[in-house]
Amino acid sequence: MIQLKGIGDYTASAISSFCFDEPRAVVDGNVYRVLSRIFGIDTPIDSTQGKKEFKALAEELLPQKHAAEFNQAIMEFGATACTPKKPLCATCPFVQECHAFRHNQxxxxxxxAKKTQVQDVHLNYLVHAKNGAITLEHRSNEGIWKNLYQFPCVISDKALSEKRLSGNKEYQALVKAKNPPELMEAVLHKLSHRNLHIRFFKVEGTFNGKHQFEKVALNDLSEYPVPIVIARFLEKHF
Ligand code: SF4
Incomplete structure (x- = not known):
């Protein structure tokens, strides 16, 4: 069966176990999780060595009779009790033996082995302050910082110098500038899957009327929730 094109070990084992009740261990993501936790195995599950090791252990545990039920049960247990984020350890029948539970792992x-790819994002914030008020934008789009306020922003694929920002089309569409932008501060803000390279530029001029920006009195800033990185900037400069 496994010699057929497109049929990997998981599918072959599943077919022979569930359809023909042959004693073949089926190892899916749920089974990897249950076995690694109960037996305390830290070999990466996406490595060749890990696949071999977990398969061998699952085969060893497999009863000769009722293999299909065993496979089904362990998968079900992983999907409903020993879940990735909130496993039900308090009511788990394996809690006494479970290596991960006993060792807080x-x-x-x-x-x-393969870590989540971290993406680099460049945010160029346009800081426009005049007559005791500052320009902010409401983030109504999905994603991080939804419903918070921020400075009008130009997103770029690499870090922008003052000169490059001046020549950036998105910037030009946003601002009718009186003077070139001036870099005030650059910070790196790390999230779990993104590195935010943030540059704050002082801008002088007027914003294009099409955009829904708000002029907020500096005294009222506390009523406008902003991401922590902007809160720190405001605290330092205003
Ligand atoms: S004690 Fe928790 S981690 Fe261990 S097998 Fe049970 S549910 Fe999974």
Whole structure:
């Protein structure tokens, strides 16, 4: 069966176990998680060594009779009780034996070799302050910082110098500038899957009327929730 094109070990094992009740261990994501936690195995589950190791252990545990029920049960247990984020350890029948539970490693197992790719994002904030008021924009779009306020922003694929920002089309569409932008501060803000390279530029001029920006009195800023990185900037400069 496994010699057929497109049929990997998981599918072959599942077919022979569920359709023909052959004693073949089926190892899916749920099974990797349950076994790695109960037995405390930290070999990466996405490595060749890990696949071999977990398969061998699952085969060893498999009863000769009722293999299909066993496979089904362990998968079900992983999907409903030993879940990735909130496993039901308090009511788990394996709690006494479970290595991960006893060693406080429940959330550290299973291990994956390939880490989530961290994406670099460049945010160029336009800081426009005049007559005791500052220009802010409401973030109504989905994603991080939804419903918070921020400075009008130009997103770029690399860091922008003052000169490059001046020549940036998005910037030109946003601002009718009186003077070139002036870099005030650059910070790196790290999130779990994104590195935000943030530059704050002082701008002088007027914003294009099409955009829904608000002029907020500096005295009223506390009523406008902003991301922590902007709160720190405001505290330092205003
Ligand atoms: S004690 Fe928690 S981590 Fe261990 S097998 Fe049970 S549910 Fe999973």
């Amino acid at each position: 429940v959330h550290a197992l299973p291990v994956k």
